[in-house]
Amino acid sequence: MRELDPKIDLQLVLGQQLMNVLQGPMIENIRQLCEGNVYDLDFRSRREGNSLKVSETLLPQLYSLCEEVKAKLGYNEAIDFYISGNSEVNACAFFAYDEKYPHIIEINSGLYNLVNEEELKYVIGHEIGHLINGDAIISGIFNFIYPDEDALERCPGFLLGRYKLFRLLAELSADRYGYMANDNLEACVTAVYKMASGLNLEKMNVSMKVLMEENNQRLDYFLKEGGVNGGSHPANPIRVRALDLFANAKTQTALTKGMNELVDVLQEFMYTQLDHVLADYVASVSIIMSQLDGKRDKYEEEVILAELADFCLFPHKVLKQYEKEDVVKIFEDSVSKIMEIAPHKDEDLLNYAINVALADGDLDPKELEFIYSLGNKMGLSDLAIAVVIGKKIQKSFKPKASALK
Numbered sequence: 001m002r003e004l005d006p007k008i009d010l011q012l013v014l015g016q017q018l019m020n021v022l023q024g025p026m027i028e029n030i031r032q033l034c035e036g037n038v039y040d041l042d043f044r045s046r047r048e049g050n051s052l053k054v055s056e057t058l059l060p061q062l063y064s065l066c067e068e069v070k071a072k073l074g075y076n077e078a079i080d081f082y083i084s085g086n087s088e089v090n091a092c093a094f095f096a097y098d099e100k101y102p103h104i105i106e107i108n109s110g111l112y113n114l115v116n117e118e119e120l121k122y123v124i125g126h127e128i129g130h131l132i133n134g135d136a137i138i139s140g141i142f143n144f145i146y147p148d149e150d151a152l153e154r155c156p157g158f159l160l161g162r163y164k165l166f167r168l169l170a171e172l173s174a175d176r177y178g179y180m181a182n183d184n185l186e187a188c189v190t191a192v193y194k195m196a197s198g199l200n201l202e203k204m205n206v207s208m209k210v211l212m213e214e215n216n217q218r219l220d221y222f223l224k225e226g227g228v229n230g231g232s233h234p235a236n237p238i239r240v241r242a243l244d245l246f247a248n249a250k251t252q253t254a255l256t257k258g259m260n261e262l263v264d265v266l267q268e269f270m271y272t273q274l275d276h277v278l279a280d281y282v283a284s285v286s287i288i289m290s291q292l293d294g295k296r297d298k299y300e301e302e303v304i305l306a307e308l309a310d311f312c313l314f315p316h317k318v319l320k321q322y323e324k325e326d327v328v329k330i331f332e333d334s335v336s337k338i339m340e341i342a343p344h345k346d347e348d349l350l351n352y353a354i355n356v357a358l359a360d361g362d363l364d365p366k367e368l369e370f371i372y373s374l375g376n377k378m379g380l381s382d383l384a385i386a387v388v389i390g391k392k393i394q395k396s397f398k399p400k401a402s403a404l405k
Helices: 009-021 024-035 038-050 060-072 117-133 135-145 157-182 185-197 208-225 236-248 252-269 273-292 298-308 315-322 327-341 343-358 365-377 382-396
Strands: 079-084 091-094 103-108
Touching (some): 009 024, 038 079, 038 103, 103 117, 117 135, 117 185, 157 252, 208 236, 365 382
């Protein structure tokens, strides 16, 4: 198992993409100048003053366990470990940007009191995995640019989706380090479900075999029912399946193949049923409209990809796939489904089509005819459609100077 790489290829790719798009090195330099290490020192000071620091003299057994995990993972940078008086079953890692300070791993007492020694190794290994991968650097830059919910409103869909998937994959990668810390799949799985439930599974005589069977059934349920992963961590069925794969894969090729399939599932979980249908609509209506005027210039392309990115992670790839399909049927089916499950979206659908039509500054008669036809299909009158078009023209129509001849 040791020759298997704990890093996940797509996570590395997404991390590099995020650093490029966010102009990471320059923004990080600005962030450091703006914030300095004030937050770092405040976080550290609170732990020093309000938590129990793990030391060789005060908590020698726990100290030895922490050092054992560090050594097993080959991690040589300094880490301060703390136990905090918090009933929440959780732990966290804090990346120290200033090299003169150790990193911090904090374990809540609620978690510490619930897990056994092997499970604790997994928890500590998981948090060290975050430090090894440097997840916090990208998160720090992203959160500096988008510090609150209002700021997130201006984050492009293609960027937000990639960041969310990066964070989810970072957790799966950290789980691998957790497994490497104890080589004990059962302890990793029980730790995951103890954190999820807050229950003492030994006390309740939970069978590992039954737990894995239940996990697989829940994963199948998500696949069939279109479940959504709404948290900061992957859904537990995915985490456990990924751990099982890493523990039992015989080769890197087998691990990569299995993870690619699991990552596809993870991406499915990131979007709702309505999101998937909206992706069908956006892609199909875009292709149809580009065929009406015989072209799809760079302005239309940008609008199409930006809109599609709200409902899928790789819009270029997805758009190429749709171009091979029966887009008229996809379009008709998607409109019908959207009107069935979200009839309030009628104006949004019209606005999107109008955006594509206006993207190049040239409102083609065939495109306009299609928009009226679309509105009628949704039960809107020509007057109601004209009002929507008029509002959009007043807000965003930009005539082209090249039209002056």
